[in-house]
Amino acid sequence: MNIACLGYGVVGKGVVEMFTNDSRINIKHILVRNLEECPLAVATLDIQDILNDESVDCVVEMMGGIDFPYHCIKESLLRGKHVVTSNKAVMAAHYEELLTLAKEHHVQLRLEASVGGGIPWIHSLLQQVRIGNVYRIEGIFNGTTNYIFDQMHTRHEEYSKILKEAQSLGYAESDPSSDVDGYDIQRKLMISSSIAYKTVVDMTKFTLASMRNIQLSDILYFEKYGFRCRYFATSFVEDGKYFGSVEPTLFEQTTQPACVSVNHNLTILYHDTLGVLQLVGQGAGRYPTANAVVQDILDVYEEKWSNIQMEKELTYDDSLSNTRLCICTSEEGLDVFDAYLVRKEQVGHRYYGWTMDLDNETKCQLVNEASKKDNSFFYAVVR
Ligand SMILES: NC(=O)c1ccc[n+]([C@@H]2O[C@H](COP(=O)([O-])OP(=O)(O)OC[C@H]3O[C@@H](n4cnc5c(N)ncnc54)[C@H](OP(=O)(O)O)[C@@H]3O)[C@@H](O)[C@H]2O)c1
Incomplete structure (x- = not known):
């Protein structure tokens, strides 16, 4: 089978290397921005060389970004x-249109590596939705932010120091917003939830809380009560309605999420006959991610079709969620929550409060108000 690779970076190089001396797959073109990037004779600067080549059976997009990849995929x-x-960025932005186009043109659009890197997560979801229902998914979908929380707990260092270290290790980008403000996880939750619930979910409705205000003193406070903090995504369906959130979350130290170390990912699905399936592994990195891309290419080669469905109509419902919070703030921030607290404490200059169960609307209103009063306000959901 003839393929064309778009992008020759971390993932692209891994894929090309894994197909060296593989008689099943012939790499006919590699699209690059600069010919010096790639020493191979098949490198090209012009996407038209690929689109106009009728012998190319499969295009493998590994560039990142949205607009140009969208054009190339379409x-x-x-x-x-x-x-x-x-x-994941292009798929979350154009999910319905691109998958519909693939169906109409009787070709495959596969996206295993876009969520969970090397973990066969999309494969597991697609297998399980063939029979029965996946009604809940959750997990740790971002290795960079797990590394930050994990190392803050393990080594008791400040957020800014661990973030710099993650950047020097190549885990975090120089602008870390997409990781630490939750947008990367929001996109992965959109793709995973849409596949799980056979619909197209609206990711702008998800409750999204940044992790960037976490302080070492907060981490020490959580540990005093036996908790570890993780950046956790959850979505579920109930009676034709769905809910989704991406929020720092506290887990008791012995639980599975609390034990996911360094930059690993954890993906969990709940199915009405299988029960709970948990997968832990490398959510990023050259070879784990290239492995997922290669699996997809081989499935195309072996004519194994993935069947992503979108026919279910579900509505978003904020009222499905009730959560308890631990808030970390100033005295003014704490006052906002006063009527809803079951316990409060002061440690140095920081104030801590534990709330009763809050419905999502009330929670978001209180969080907004407290954030206006205290720009270092942080909260975590208590599980
Ligand atoms: N790295 C991971 O562990 C990982 C894991 C899961 C998913 N992903 C996803 O995989 C994709 C690629 O990630 P990556 O880490 O391999 O990124 P990367 O190292 O930055 O590689 C992307 C490559 O594509 C090239 N490129 C970008 N726009 C181009 C264009 N218009 N024409 C030709 N080449 C272009 C870039 O060239 P320039 O350097 O010149 O811009 C770069 O060489 C992203 O969507 C990412 O989210 C990555």
Whole structure:
């Protein structure tokens, strides 16, 4: 089978390397921005070389970004080429349109590497939705932020120091917003939830809380009560309605999420006959991610079709969620929550409060108000 690779970076190089001397797959083109990036003769600067080449069966998008990958994926599908992508940003932004286009043109659009890196998460979801219902998914979908929380707990260092270290290790980008403000996880939760519930979920409705205000003193406070903090995503369906959130969350130290170390991911699905399935592994990195892309390419080669469905109509419902919070703030921030607290404490200059169960609307209102009074306000859901 002839393939064309778009992008020759961390993931692209891994994929090309894994197909060296593999007689099943012939890499006909590699799209790069600069020919010096890639020493191979198949490198090209022009996407038209790929789109116009009728012998290319499958286009493998590994560039990142949204607009240009969208154009490349759409044009490939329109010309009857299968597409494999590792790009969650373009898929979350154009999920319904691109999958519909693939169906209409009788080609595959596969996206295993876009969520969970090397963990066969999308594969597991697609297998389980063939029979019965997945009604809840949750987990740790971002290795960079897990590394930050995990190392803050393990080594008792401040957020800024661990973030710099994550950047020097290549885990975090120089602008870390997409990781630490939750947008990367929001996109992964959108893709996973849409597949799990056979619909197209609206990710802008998810409750999203940044982790960037976490302080070492908060971590020490959580530990005093036997908790560890993780950046956790959850979505579930009930009676034709769904809810989703991405929030720092406290787990008792012996539980599975609390034990997910360094930059590993944890993905969990709840199914009405299987029960609970938990997968732990490398959510990023050259070879784990390339492995997921290669699995997708081989499935196209072996004519194994993935069947992503979108026919269910579900509505978003904020009132499905009730959560308890631990808030970390100033005296003014604490006052906002006063009527809802079951316990409060002061440690140095920081005030801590534990809330009763809050419905999501009340929670979001209180969080907004407290954040206005205290720009260092942080909260975690208590599980
Ligand atoms: N790295 C991971 O562990 C991982 C894990 C899961 C998913 N992903 C996803 O996989 C995708 C690729 O990630 P990556 O880490 O491999 O990124 P990367 O190292 O930055 O590689 C992307 C490559 O694509 C090239 N590129 C970008 N725009 C291009 C264009 N218009 N024409 C030609 N080449 C272009 C870039 O060239 P320039 O350097 O010149 O811009 C770069 O060489 C992203 O969507 C990412 O979210 C990555």
